[in-house]
Amino acid sequence: MRHIDWPLLVVSSLLLAMPARAAxxxxxxxxxxxxxxxxxxxxxxxxxxNAVANDPAQSSLSRLIFDTMLSLDSQGRPxxxxxxxxxADPSHQRWQFTLRDGVRFHDGSPLTSDVAAAALRMSNPSxxxxxxxxxxxxxxxxxxxxxxxxxxxxxxxIAKGDGQPQGTGPFAVGxxxxxxxxxxxxxxxxxxxxxxxxxxxxxxxxxxxxxxxxLDLNRADVVQIAAEQAHRAAAEGRRVVRSSPVELIALVFAxxxxxxxxGRLRDALALSIDRQSMKNxxxxxxxxxxxxxxxxxxxxxxxxxxxxxxxQRARQARNEVRVSPTWTLGYDASDPLARLIAERIVLNAxxxxxxxxxxxxxxxxxxxxxxxxxxxxxxxxxxxxxxSLGLPAPILGGHSVEDLYTAERGLLLSxxxxxxxxxxxxxxxSGSVRNWNQDNRGxxxxxxxxxxxxxx
Amino acid sequence: xxxxxxRRAGDDRVPSTALPVAxxxxxxxxxxxxxxxxxxHSFIQRPVYNSRVPRMLDSTPRHLRVATVVWGAFFVLFxxxxxxxxxxxxxxxxxxxxxxxxxxxxxxxxxxxxxSSLPKNExxxxxxxxxxxxxxxxxxxxxxxxxxxxxxxxxxxxxDSYVWIAEIRSGGGEFSAVMISLPRPEGASxxxxxxxxxxxxxxxxxxxxxxxxxxxxxGNPSHLIVLEASKVSLYKLQDSRxxxxxxxxxxxxxxxxxxLRGRLVLRKDHLFDAYLPGVFCKSSAAGALTLTxxxxxxxxxxxxxxxxxxAFFAPARNFFxxxxxxxxxxxxxxxxxxxxxxLPRENYILWLLAAVDGQLHLLDGVRDxxxxxxxxxxxxxxxxxxxxLGWQVLADRAGEGSTDTVRAFEVADREPAPxxxxxxxxxxITAMWTESGGTSAIAVAHNSETEKYEAYRLAIACGQ
Numbered sequence: 001m002r003h004i005d006w007p008l009l010v011v012s013s014l015l016l017a018m019p020a021r022a023a024x025x026x027x028x029x030x031x032x033x034x035x036x037x038x039x040x041x042x043x044x045x046x047x048x049x050n051a052v053a054n055d056p057a058q059s060s061l062s063r064l065i066f067d068t069m070l071s072l073d074s075q076g077r078p079x080x081x082x083x084x085x086x087x088a089d090p091s092h093q094r095w096q097f098t099l100r101d102g103v104r105f106h107d108g109s110p111l112t113s114d115v116a117a118a119a120l121r122m123s124n125p126s127x128x129x130x131x132x133x134x135x136x137x138x139x140x141x142x143x144x145x146x147x148x149x150x151x152x153x154x155x156x157x158i159a160k161g162d163g164q165p166q167g168t169g170p171f172a173v174g175x176x177x178x179x180x181x182x183x184x185x186x187x188x189x190x191x192x193x194x195x196x197x198x199x200x201x202x203x204x205x206x207x208x209x210x211x212x213x214x215l216d217l218n219r220a221d222v223v224q225i226a227a228e229q230a231h232r233a234a235a236e237g238r239r240v241v242r243s244s245p246v247e248l249i250a251l252v253f254a255x256x257x258x259x260x261x262x263g264r265l266r267d268a269l270a271l272s273i274d275r276q277s278m279k280n281x282x283x284x285x286x287x288x289x290x291x292x293x294x295x296x297x298x299x300x301x302x303x304x305x306x307x308x309x310x311x312q313r314a315r316q317a318r319n320e321v322r323v324s325p326t327w328t329l330g331y332d333a334s335d336p337l338a339r340l341i342a343e344r345i346v347l348n349a350x351x352x353x354x355x356x357x358x359x360x361x362x363x364x365x366x367x368x369x370x371x372x373x374x375x376x377x378x379x380x381x382x383x384x385x386x387x388s389l390g391l392p393a394p395i396l397g398g399h400s401v402e403d404l405y406t407a408e409r410g411l412l413l414s415x416x417x418x419x420x421x422x423x424x425x426x427x428x429x430s431g432s433v434r435n436w437n438q439d440n441r442g443x444x445x446x447x448x449x450x451x452x453x454x455x456x
Numbered sequence: 457x458x459x460x461x462x463r464r465a466g467d468d469r470v471p472s473t474a475l476p477v478a479x480x481x482x483x484x485x486x487x488x489x490x491x492x493x494x495x496x497h498s499f500i501q502r503p504v505y506n507s508r509v510p511r512m513l514d515s516t517p518r519h520l521r522v523a524t525v526v527w528g529a530f531f532v533l534f535x536x537x538x539x540x541x542x543x544x545x546x547x548x549x550x551x552x553x554x555x556x557x558x559x560x561x562x563x564x565x566x567x568x569x570x571x572s573s574l575p576k577n578e579x580x581x582x583x584x585x586x587x588x589x590x591x592x593x594x595x596x597x598x599x600x601x602x603x604x605x606x607x608x609x610x611x612x613x614x615x616d617s618y619v620w621i622a623e624i625r626s627g628g629g630e631f632s633a634v635m636i637s638l639p640r641p642e643g644a645s646x647x648x649x650x651x652x653x654x655x656x657x658x659x660x661x662x663x664x665x666x667x668x669x670x671x672x673x674x675g676n677p678s679h680l681i682v683l684e685a686s687k688v689s690l691y692k693l694q695d696s697r698x699x700x701x702x703x704x705x706x707x708x709x710x711x712x713x714x715x716l717r718g719r720l721v722l723r724k725d726h727l728f729d730a731y732l733p734g735v736f737c738k739s740s741a742a743g744a745l746t747l748t749x750x751x752x753x754x755x756x757x758x759x760x761x762x763x764x765x766x767a768f769f770a771p772a773r774n775f776f777x778x779x780x781x782x783x784x785x786x787x788x789x790x791x792x793x794x795x796x797x798x799l800p801r802e803n804y805i806l807w808l809l810a811a812v813d814g815q816l817h818l819l820d821g822v823r824d825x826x827x828x829x830x831x832x833x834x835x836x837x838x839x840x841x842x843x844x845l846g847w848q849v850l851a852d853r854a855g856e857g858s859t860d861t862v863r864a865f866e867v868a869d870r871e872p873a874p875x876x877x878x879x880x881x882x883x884x885i886t887a888m889w890t891e892s893g894g895t896s897a898i899a900v901a902h903n904s905e906t907e908k909y910e911a912y913r914l915a916i917a918c919g920q
Contacts, residue, residue, distance in 0.1 A: 024814070024833050024834050024854050024855060024856065025715065025774060025775075025794045025833070025834030025835070026714075026715050026774065027812060028773050028774070028775075074615070075615050075616040076615050076616060077616070102711075188772055189710065189711055190711060191711050192711070192714075193711060193712055193713050193714035193715075193716065194711075194713055194714055194772060195714065196714060196715075296612075296614075297614060297615065298614055298615060299614050299619070300612040300613050300614035300617065300618075300619030300621075300635075300637070301612065301619060301621055301633070301635060303571065303610070303612065304621065304623065304633055376615060378614075400636075400637070401614075401617070401619055401635055401636070401637040402634065402635050402636075405633065405635065434856060435856065440615075447714065448714070
């Protein structure tokens with residue numbers, strides 16, 4: 001005689017009554033239409049290393065055309081790409097990488113250790129890179145335990161040839177009008193499986209308003225959405241996807257402090273800034289107020305850096321200095337958000353008794369800068385951020401979370417930078433885009449995207 | 457006891473399988489042990505053992521002594537079990553040592569906060585553990601106005617680790633922070649079952665690499681064959697577990713397409729054939745088991761005896777273009793499809809094709825009937841049972857998402873009707889094939905939480 005567990009049945013039935021989501025097998029074919037704001041003049045990720053590192057859209061494009069030796073997964077763990085195995089000597093100064101067999105560049109030529117070595121020598125002049133049969137040996141000038149994360153950066157992509165470099169990525173360049181249009185064609189013999197879409201069309205240099213209009217008129221499938229418009233776009237029924245907060249908006253001084261008095265004035269400015277109201281008013285609640293360079297989700301200690309304004313202490317610090325100069329504050333004139341933030345900082349500073357003057361000149365005392373997280377490896381990301389902000393290289397005493405904190409704190413104590421906000425990268429998607437896949441840095445993985453015929 | 461020592465050796469990961477009951481008991485035990493000796497604002501006294509008083513032994517009745525021994529043994533066993541669930545001792549001690557290195561022994565005020573995904577009971581447990589460790593290092597817990605330093609301990613986390621941080625402010629206003637990190641475990645998954653005409657779901661195998669198909673070879677011992685992109689793995693059933701026995705490499709010249717698919721078919725004259733896009737592999741018929749693979753455009757078998765049918769598979773795609781061999785009656789072509797299921801009728805076989813266009817096509821040898829809104833996904837399979845109409849179609853559900861369901865349907869005429877509750881999977885179904893023999897199907901789900909591929913055997917059981 002069968003026994004039915006009625007309570008289990010009731011619970012199961014209730015569970016089954018809840019809406020279930022499921023998978024439909026992906027379709028091959030179609031063209032994905034993308035619009036982006038930046039307008040790169042070159043596709044060479046080595047030549048454009050800084051721009052690529054600081055723009056998730058350019059970084060995403062690079063990895064469609066070029067492969068790297070390794071990639072980092074969502075938890076920052078290295079995964080094989082063109083290198084299938086690796087080992088280091090005990091000092092982590094000499095590394096050997098075994099190359100994947102059977103990989104071809106888009107011009108049909110095979111990937112060899114000679115070509116890979118030449119590419120890595122080009123992007124890393126300080127490394128000694130030697131081909132060794134089907135392997136590569138890299139010797140760093142000093143121990144380089146983070147080399148696996150470095151090799152995952154788009155700046156270390158394996159490319160061949162000058163002018164229009166050839167890659168081994170899932171898409172080859174079909175048509176390229178620098179700064180305007182790019183057509184990418186799926187490679188049937190891509191070593192990691194052909195992408196689902198046949199091609200990708202990228203329209204460059206489009207401002208966010210043009211992009212939103214194109215999405216609404218079904219002339220684009222993927223558009224960038226400004227952080228301050230993401231909430232509204234979603235509320236109006238558009239499909240909006242966001243990354244983790246990866247973009248840092250910071251105030252950066254052009255030079256080191258020249259005296260202890262200047263240090264006090266910089267303290268006063270940092271204490272006067274009301275980040276929360278910037279977030280709530282200027283960004284419509286988007287993003288996270290931050291006192292650190294790296295986002296909290298990457299380090300776990302970001303909350304240790306204070307973010308709250310303290311006008312009383314700011315005034316006290318200001319009053320400790322007899323004369324306060326008028327600082328000029330610059331921003332990117334093409335960035336409306338940067339202008340709003342600069343204006344808000346001037347008001348906050350005035351409340352503390354500091355005089356700031358907004359300027360669109362190229363050279364100013366301090367500047368509102370926006371940079372993106374270059375890696376999910378925090379050590380690499382901190383070093384890259386310091387470079388992009390014009391700060392000295394962080395001093396990492398080791399590889400523990402405490403060493404990282406000490407290095408980041410050191411950069412902040414230099415008083416060259418005042419972090420303000422971390423913003424997510426947001427994209428609007430058309431109803432045809434399926435299996436959209438972006439990592440926590442907002443980098444697209446378009447080889448897995450496929451085009452549906454109806455709304456999801 | 458062995459389990460205890462193994463846990464302690466690892467000591468840096470939370471036991472993902474720790475039962476809530478064990479966790480609760482751990483908390484209770486730690487509360488009873490610690491709460492009496494430690495309070496955040498009370499002076500800590502280290503426990504000491506008294507010497508035994510000899511005459512006391514004689515005064516205890518024998519039955520009480522036996523009871524004491526039994527309870528003592530029970531307590532030791534109980535405590536050992538609880539200790540298995542508690543795995544925070546090493547990081548607690550590590551952070552306490554770092555704190556004590558800054559503060560030295562003395563009076564401190566301490567506060568705790570949890571910014572991590574740790575549940576409250578674990579957080580409370582860690583809080584008590586840290587207090588205990590700090591107390592052992594000479595820290596006394598007092599109200600802030602009496603403290604030489606204040607501590608704010610925060611349990612935080614980043615991409616892959618827990619980060620435990622102590623902010624220390626000395627009486628002179630000096631600030632320092634000490635921290636440790638420890639790997640964060642991945643979540644555990646659960647499975648559910650349901651009734652009346654019920655799909656029985658049995659987990660056969662789970663692994664990180666994508667599973668294309670799997671098959672159980674009944675025998676003594678039974679074997680499990682798992683088809684992957686680069687190899688076929690054989691496991692032997694021993695002590696109720698699948699033990700690795702042999703691995704056979706799959707060789708192929710061309711790169712695999714994305715959304716790779718493959719099928720295992722058990723054979724009578726040799727163990728199995730494996731079909732992959734553009735590649736056919738055959739196991740040896742005699743002697744040591746080997747696998748020979750060759751480039752092949754041969755059609756794949758898509759049914760099972762006696763409902764056999766073959767279809768060509770697009771070598772660089774994830775679907776069958778629709779060329780059938782020998783065909784369904786007069787029909788030798790069909791729309792491109794992902795999977796097929798056969799239902800025997802009195803005079804013919806009705807073939808259901810989950811087509812690439814999202815529609816369900818019914819081929820009876822003469823007509824191609826299209827059903828548009830079935831809500832079925834891309835994976836369907838036939839299963840023979842002793843229930844209902846005798847043959848059911850298992851189908852996953854259309855859509856996108858982090859979970860999936862499979863439900864049994866019966867097709868009395870042409871309209872599929874649900875015949876069972878749906879069973880849920882913790883990730884999308886990536887493969888579903890009828891097993892050789894036809895009485896069960898293999899469904900592979902990609903668990904969205906653990907990222908593992910899980911191969912299940914699905915069979916129909918009759919409800920009441």
